[in-house]
Amino acid sequence: xxxxxxxxxxxxxxxxxxxxxxxxxxxxxxxxxxxxxxxxxxxxxxxxxxxxxxxxxxxxxxxxxxxxxxxxxxxxxxxxxxxxxxxxxxxxxxxxxxxxxxxxxxxxxxxxxxxxxxxxxxxxxxxxxxxxxxxxxxxxxxxxxxxxxxxxxxxxxxxxxxxxxxxxxxxxxxxxxxxxxxxxxxxxxxxxxxxxxxxxxxxxxxxxxxxxxxxxxxxxxxxxxxxxxxxxxxxxxxxxxxxxxxxxxxxxxxxxxxxxxxxxxxxxxxxxxxxxxxxxxxxxxxxxxxxxxxxxxxxxxxxxxxxxxxxxxxxxxxxxxxxxxxxxxxxxxxxxxxxxxxxxx
Amino acid sequence: xxxxxxxxxxxxxxxxxxxxxxxxxxxxxxxxxxxxxxxxxxxxxxxxxxxxxxxxxxxxxxxxxxxxxxxxxxxxxxxxxxxxxxxxxxxxxxxxxxxxxxxxxxxxxxxxxxxxxxxxxxxxxxxxxxxxxxxxxxxxxxxxxxxxxxxxxxxxxxxxxxxxxxxxxxxxxxxxxxxxxxxxxxxxxxxxxxxxxxxxxxxxxxxxxxxxxxxxxxxxxxxxxxxxxxxxxxxxxxxxxxxxxxxxxxxxxxxxxxxxxxxxxxxxxxxxxxxxxxxxxxxxxxxxxxxxxxxxxxxxxxxxxxxxxxxxxxxxxxxxxxxxxxxxxxxxxxxxxxxxxxxxxxxxxxxxxxxxxxxxxxxxxxxxxxxxxxxxxxxxxxxxxxxxxxxxxxxxxxxxxxxxxxxxxxxxxxxxxxxxxxxxxxxxxxxxxxxxxxxxxxxxxxxxxxxxxxxxxxxxxxxxxxxxxxxxxxxxxxxxxxxxxxxxxxxxxx
Ligand code: SF4
Ligand code: SF4
Numbered sequence: 001x002x003x004x005x006x007x008x009x010x011x012x013x014x015x016x017x018x019x020x021x022x023x024x025x026x027x028x029x030x031x032x033x034x035x036x037x038x039x040x041x042x043x044x045x046x047x048x049x050x051x052x053x054x055x056x057x058x059x060x061x062x063x064x065x066x067x068x069x070x071x072x073x074x075x076x077x078x079x080x081x082x083x084x085x086x087x088x089x090x091x092x093x094x095x096x097x098x099x100x101x102x103x104x105x106x107x108x109x110x111x112x113x114x115x116x117x118x119x120x121x122x123x124x125x126x127x128x129x130x131x132x133x134x135x136x137x138x139x140x141x142x143x144x145x146x147x148x149x150x151x152x153x154x155x156x157x158x159x160x161x162x163x164x165x166x167x168x169x170x171x172x173x174x175x176x177x178x179x180x181x182x183x184x185x186x187x188x189x190x191x192x193x194x195x196x197x198x199x200x201x202x203x204x205x206x207x208x209x210x211x212x213x214x215x216x217x218x219x220x221x222x223x224x225x226x227x228x229x230x231x232x233x234x235x236x237x238x239x240x241x242x243x244x245x246x247x248x249x250x251x252x253x254x255x256x257x258x259x260x261x262x263x264x265x266x267x268x269x270x271x272x273x274x275x276x277x278x279x280x281x282x283x284x285x286x287x288x289x290x291x292x293x294x295x296x297x298x299x300x301x302x303x304x305x306x307x308x309x310x311x312x313x314x315x316x317x318x319x320x321x322x323x324x325x326x327x328x329x330x331x332x333x334x335x336x337x338x339x340x341x342x343x344x345x
Numbered sequence: 346x347x348x349x350x351x352x353x354x355x356x357x358x359x360x361x362x363x364x365x366x367x368x369x370x371x372x373x374x375x376x377x378x379x380x381x382x383x384x385x386x387x388x389x390x391x392x393x394x395x396x397x398x399x400x401x402x403x404x405x406x407x408x409x410x411x412x413x414x415x416x417x418x419x420x421x422x423x424x425x426x427x428x429x430x431x432x433x434x435x436x437x438x439x440x441x442x443x444x445x446x447x448x449x450x451x452x453x454x455x456x457x458x459x460x461x462x463x464x465x466x467x468x469x470x471x472x473x474x475x476x477x478x479x480x481x482x483x484x485x486x487x488x489x490x491x492x493x494x495x496x497x498x499x500x501x502x503x504x505x506x507x508x509x510x511x512x513x514x515x516x517x518x519x520x521x522x523x524x525x526x527x528x529x530x531x532x533x534x535x536x537x538x539x540x541x542x543x544x545x546x547x548x549x550x551x552x553x554x555x556x557x558x559x560x561x562x563x564x565x566x567x568x569x570x571x572x573x574x575x576x577x578x579x580x581x582x583x584x585x586x587x588x589x590x591x592x593x594x595x596x597x598x599x600x601x602x603x604x605x606x607x608x609x610x611x612x613x614x615x616x617x618x619x620x621x622x623x624x625x626x627x628x629x630x631x632x633x634x635x636x637x638x639x640x641x642x643x644x645x646x647x648x649x650x651x652x653x654x655x656x657x658x659x660x661x662x663x664x665x666x667x668x669x670x671x672x673x674x675x676x677x678x679x680x681x682x683x684x685x686x687x688x689x690x691x692x693x694x695x696x697x698x699x700x701x702x703x704x705x706x707x708x709x710x711x712x713x714x715x716x717x718x719x720x721x722x723x724x725x726x727x728x729x730x731x732x733x734x735x736x737x738x739x740x741x742x743x744x745x746x747x748x749x750x751x752x753x754x755x756x757x758x759x760x761x762x763x764x765x766x767x768x769x770x771x772x773x774x775x776x777x778x779x780x781x782x783x784x785x786x787x788x789x790x791x792x793x794x795x796x797x798x799x800x801x802x803x804x805x806x807x808x809x810x811x812x813x814x815x816x817x818x819x820x821x822x823x824x825x826x827x828x829x830x831x832x833x834x835x836x837x838x839x
Binding site: 007016116339 | 515589599600603604668672673674675676678680681682684685687688689707708710711714717718719721722723726727730731732733734737757760762763766767768769770771773775776779
């Protein structure tokens with residue numbers, strides 16, 4: 001009897017890229033729910049526009065490059081980019097800005113470099129950073145979260161989100177519904193020579209755990225991230241290093257100057273900390289290669305974010321920290337090649 | 346026992362051993378014909394010493410091992426040599442010169458098959474030579490001649506013999522079966538091998554998912570009471586049984602890259618090889634048969650079979666109840682490193698530890714795989730036992746960048762297939778690396794050829810130059826003499 005032949009190994013685990021990507025989307029669910037409860041349904045609108053734009057941009061890019069679009073659209077990777085961008089931008093952003101950011105993320109962040117697996121930068125962060133420097137006002141205007149005393153009802157929030165999505169001018173109708181994020185308020189408060197304890201005592205900036213609103217989202221993102229680690233979609237190196245890189249210096253600085261420097265709890269549970277540590281920095285394509293390299297990469301992101309939050313021009317520094325460390329990846333990779341079995345280090 | 350010693354990285358895999366391991370070893374009835382490949386898996390062939398038409402007995406030497414990487418081949422069946430020709434064979438190159446023997450019912454045994462009477466009196470060197478003559482080769486999968494390995498070990502002064510009973514690859518369980526049923530043979534063979542290698546001690550390593558084998562070997566060691574012989578239980582992590590990984594696990598040293606285990610003071614042999622050595626010592630039998638696992642969803646009754654070397658695989662499968670379902674692949678070896686064979690008419694080789702008849706149930710994951718671009722997730726690097734970065738190797742292989750490939754350690758890849766196994770992009774990594782290794786070897790061979798040619802060219806030039814100089818000197822001396830006809834001594838004393 002005759003048989004076909006094929007190369008070993010003949011059995012594989014059967015992991016697939018779509019499986020990885022959809023697990024990531026699934027793990028974002030708790031953070032998404034917290035987001036909607038605290039900041040209104042704006043996130044859902046942003047998600048919708050981001051996903052549609054991302055799929056269209058991906059299909060268009062593949063067509064231009066003369067590739068078959070169907071498998072790439074099904075692998076879910078472009079949806080992860082859309083989700084991460086939608087989670088990063090304010091839920092009140094007019095739809096065309098969300099669309100613009102997503103299109104830039106997919107085209108400029110991914111396809112100019114050759115598509116899946118080739119991009120040196122995290123696509124979602126490319127889109128985010130361009131939006132942030134080009135539209136600083138829109139990109140820093142958030143709804144007042146529901147857990148701030150005296151905030152309006154959720155249905156009011158929903159109406160505002162929809163209006164804002166279509167580009168209504170919020171100052172006429174909804175003045176006082178929007179504001180800066182907690183990190184933003186603290187930054188401007190400190191610049192006005194308030195002390196940190198005074199700012200935190202105000203009650204509209206921070207709660208018991210961290211920033212108003214964002215504390216819960218961070219907690220939910222942490223839960224989703226732990227799930228990904230449990231499912232071995234994400235390995236521990238990058239999240240642990242990001243958190244270490246951010247929290248260790250903030251612990252020291254807070255110990256030295258508690259009047260001005262944010263403590264580790266506040267740092268961990270405000271802004272995009274957990275989202276970055278578990279979902280954004282862990283994008284494997286743009287991260288360092290080896291486990292040891294990923295520790296340096298993650299620690300660099302955490303540290304840069306701390307520096308930008310402390311002294312930089314932007315209240316949250318994660319997007320730029322990620323992009324800067326993306327830039328450093330070839331350098332890190334060069335010096336963190338693992339020792340090969342049987343060879344001297 | 347506390348934390349068990351192991352090697353870095355690797356992965357615990359589904360063992361799939363229950364299919365074949367429940368039943369005792371079955372003896373294959375003598376087949377009507379055997380096909381003896383003269384390349385037994387190393388790429389080097391023995392040279393025939395019989396001719397077509399010659400009658401042979403069981404145990405008659407039919408091919409002599411001229412090269413140290415070839416092993417002597419003996420008739421595993423009494424009968425007549427009916428063909429010596431190149432055929433399809435279960436070896437890496439796919440073809441080998443084969444000696445085909447048609448059996449007659451005489452069952453005659455060659456006169457040379459006699460118990461080794463003077464075993465204790467043999468020096469290590471003599472022992473090594475006798476094992477070479479007996480055609481003893483590694484039964485663990487590589488088929489490397491045992492004598493050659495032992496000789497290296499003696500030359501480099503190896504202190505430890507590691508007996509490999511890890512059997513880490515899914516589906517294979519012939520060593521397990523052998524250890525359970527013939528632990529005394531394994532232990533006796535271990536002692537003989539230790540003496541032949543002049544090693545101080547011998548460690549038998551078994552994975553912890555084989556409690557019955559561990560118990561059998563433990564009591565065999567107790568019966569023998571030899572201080573130099575110990576048992577090491579290692580975790581069932583793939584590829585624990587890979588030579589280098591096992592040495593790291595049980596001896597705690599690494600084999601230097603590009604070196605031999607003996608460079609680290611260790612020599613590794615398979616437990617089944619040890620049992621074959623015991624067979625040879627007690628009965629004088631050269632390597633005529635082996636135990637092989639016949640398994641997979643494509644055979645009716647999976648199990649372990651003792652069969653003559655050269656027995657057609659079809660006969661082994663028939664003895665296991667024949668094919669069932671739709672067999673899609675016939676694999677020599679296990680699911681991770683086994684080689685898919687094109688035909689079941691090839692003969693059993695010494696290095697074949699498993700015949701895996703796979704259906705879609707077994708190998709669907711690979712058949713249905715769709716390759717997409719690498720997403721650099723790093724899962725491959727996380728499991729690579731050689732400490733390589735397969736994702737970088739893949740890029741370099743794609744670019745055919747030879748220097749980068751060398752730098753990234755392509756030659757240190759042990760071809761275990763784990764990177765393939767975990768890759769979510771389902772890339773055929775191990776196969777790309779095999780290809781790249783072949784290209785690298787070809788490039789090296791070309792470079793060598795060019796260097797040789799240059800050298801030859803250089804030699805010729807030098808010779809021409811030398812000839813020219815000599816001519817010149819002769820000319821000058823003649824001229825000098827012509828000038829000074831009276832002074833003879835000047836030229837000679839120079
Ligand atoms: S496992 Fe596959 S996808 Fe992941 S880095 Fe390795 S080659 Fe790339
Ligand atoms: S096949 Fe080679 S590269 Fe892949 S895991 Fe095994 S040793 Fe590493």
